[in-house]
Every structure is written in C-alpha cells, then in structure tokens.
Amino acid sequence: MAPASSSARSAAPAEPVPATRPRNRRQLIVEAAGRVFSERGYHTASMEEVAAQVGISAAALYRHFPNKYALFAECADVMVDGLVEALDEVPPGASLTDVLTALTRITVAHRASGGVYRWEARYLNREDRRRLRVKFGRLVERVEEAVRREHPLPDERLRAVAALGAIGSITMHHTSIAQRRAEELLVAAALGVAASDPAAVPPEAHPVELPARPVPRTRRAEILAASVPLFARNGFASVTNGQIAQAVGLTPSALYRHYPGKIDILAAACLQAAALLSQGVERNLQGVSGPRAAVVALASTYVAYSFEHTELNSVAEAELGGLPDALRRPVVLAQREHIAVWEQQLRQARPELGPRQTRVLVHAGFGVVVEAGRALRWRDTPEHRETVTALVLGALGV
Helix, strand or coil, X not given: CCCCCHHHHHHCCCCCCCCCCCCCHHHHHHHHHHHHHHHHCCCCCCHHHHHHHHCCCHHXXXXXXXXXXXXXXXXXXXXXXXXXXXXXXXXXXXXXXXXXXXXXXXXXXXXXXXXXXXXXXXXXXXXXXXXXXXXXXXXXXXHHHHHHHHCCCCCHXXXXXXXXXXXXXXXXXXXCCCHHHHHHHHHHHHHHHHCCCCCCCCCCCCCCCCCCCCCCCCHHHHXXXXXXXXHHHHCHHHCCHHHHHHHHCCCHHHHHHCCCCHHHHHXXXXXXXXXXXXXXXXXXXXXXXXXXXXXXXXXXXXXXXXXXXXXXXXHHHHHHHHCCHHHHHHHHHHHHHHHHHHHHHHHHHCCCCCHHHHHHHHHHHHHHHHHHHHHCCCCCCHHHHHHHHHHHXXXXXX
C-alpha cells in the first residue's frame, strides 16, 4: 500500500487537545459564588448554580470546597481582605479622601458580590463572624482616625461607619453607571457624611408622623406579627412552621388555613413594610414647599421608619431576594415608586445630577441609615433620629 500523501495527512482530524484548568479557578469560583450568594441569599443559593456560573460540574466544585458553608465563608473573607490590603497601601496620615478612595475603588470593582456582607454574613458561625468583625474594625479605625483629624466634630466613629455605609450601598442595587463615575459619587457622599455635624438639625426639619403598625385583629394578622421577629432574629430559612405556630398557639397544619406556605408570610411582611413606608412618605410630604424641604422630609421619614420598624424593615431588605418572582414583583414595584419620589425631589434640589447619579446617591443615603442604625443598636431616641438624618443629608449633598 502506498504511503499517504502529505495533503491527506493534513486533512486528518487533529488529536483533541486536553482542556487546561485555569490557574485562577479557585478565584473564579469565589467571585461567582459571591455574586450568587448576594443575589439569591445563602440558603437559596446552591453549589450547582455556582458551578454553572464558572462552567464546571458540581463535582469539580467540591474538589475545591467541601461544602457550601466553606465556600460562603471564603467569600465573606475575600472582599474585606481586599479592603484591608488596599488600606495597607495608603500611607499613614494620608488624607481622608485618599483613604475613602482606596476603599471605594475595591468596593465598586466587587459590587456584584458585596451584598454578602450586608445581610448574609449573619449565617456565618460565631468564630467566622468574630474574625470578620475584627477585620472590619481595622477599616473603621483607619477611617475614624482620618475623620477625627480633618473634621473634629462629635461622633467620629459613627460618622466613619456611616461613610462606609454610603460606599457599601453600591453593592445593594443594580443601577448601571460607569465605574469611575460611581467612585466619584460615592467618595463625595462619604466625605459629605464625614464632614456632617451630627447635632445640626436642618431648619426645614419638622416632626415626623408615621402610621402605626396595624394591630393584629385576625388570626392571619397574628401569624404575620409573630413571624416578623422570628425572621429578623433567625433568618427566614432557619424559622420553621412549628416555631411560627407555637408563637400564636396553633398547630403547624393550622397555618395552612391562613397562608399557603411560609413564603407567603414573608411576602406579606415585605408588602406591609412597603405600605407603611409609602404611607409615611405621603403623610410627611404634605404641606412641604421646595425640593430641599422635601428631601429633608424624605430623609427624616426614612430614618424614623427604620428605627420604629427595625425588625420589619430588616426582614424586607434581607429576605426579598428569596421570594419567587410572582411574589417579589409587587414589592419591587412599591420600592421603585418610593425611590422615584426621592429621585424627583433630589434632582430638583441638585439639578446638576443625572438620573443614574441621583439613584446612586439615594441608595447611598439608605446605606448610611443601615450602618449608622446598626452602630447605634437601633436605640430609638429623638437624638439618634436627628443624628442619622443629618448624616443622610450629608451623603445626599443637600
């Protein structure tokens, strides 16, 4: 038999080249997991979803991480370690602007996975939470030192924490904005918080009137009222129907006569939170003249609502992502309507802002409330409400 010609040999199918595993696969896994945990929540997210994001099988994922918790714990460390490293590169005694810019750059770059820290870190075990608090404590101390040096006003630590809340807010929404512009806005907002006098009450401020939380007069309302503290304390996924039933003196099977399932109780809680906030805004904007006064009223109302309905608000914020689309949609629409009111008034007060810039700043104000409220342990006093309102207005630049 004659030997094959060179042209015939070249036309033969090439031997398959073995796929090479990326050297940074573990990093890719952690980044993908951070996005999934932030979007879906720790309990709702699955290892299969993370594997699909990376383009590997679940079995391959388990070769890197033995279980979902191990992956989650590493996600919780990655961003804070990046923030600590970024600050370590900033010289001692650097300006507050330089300190905040370094933190903002990392936060914006990792905004898709940063939501892990706002709500989901509560699912870490005690030791991992302690380590995370120590690392965040280093960040706060560094910011506090710069705040004290440049703005020697009361409550330096609170202003430092609130400034970090303004920066971290970018991880909690999906507003499309260029990275550089987002960094500029967030640094300006954080600087505004740091420079705010917590004791300064705006002349436009007036007492806030909030609708009272409905008194439970039906069994359905009693179930909702009993469920919210359980969800807030333990997380929705950890609460059982038996615990809810016990709180209202029912058998677990009797719950189904009032709610099809536990998820429907959560949806009712989220809708109640949105309704209370909407009613509060409508009431406190009545008779307000001028966009600045309207922004002050909005800030005062949101702060008062957050302090007065802390458990309900935290459940609505932390657990919304776990609702199925059909149940989440009306809550999201209510939230968008609320934010639209803020955007309209803030743009009139600051006409140089575009729509996306305005939205980023509104969320920065919300981030200030979350972190300042936590730092104050949500102790509801008139002084705390005034202080946090002043910090929100600092973030908004009005």
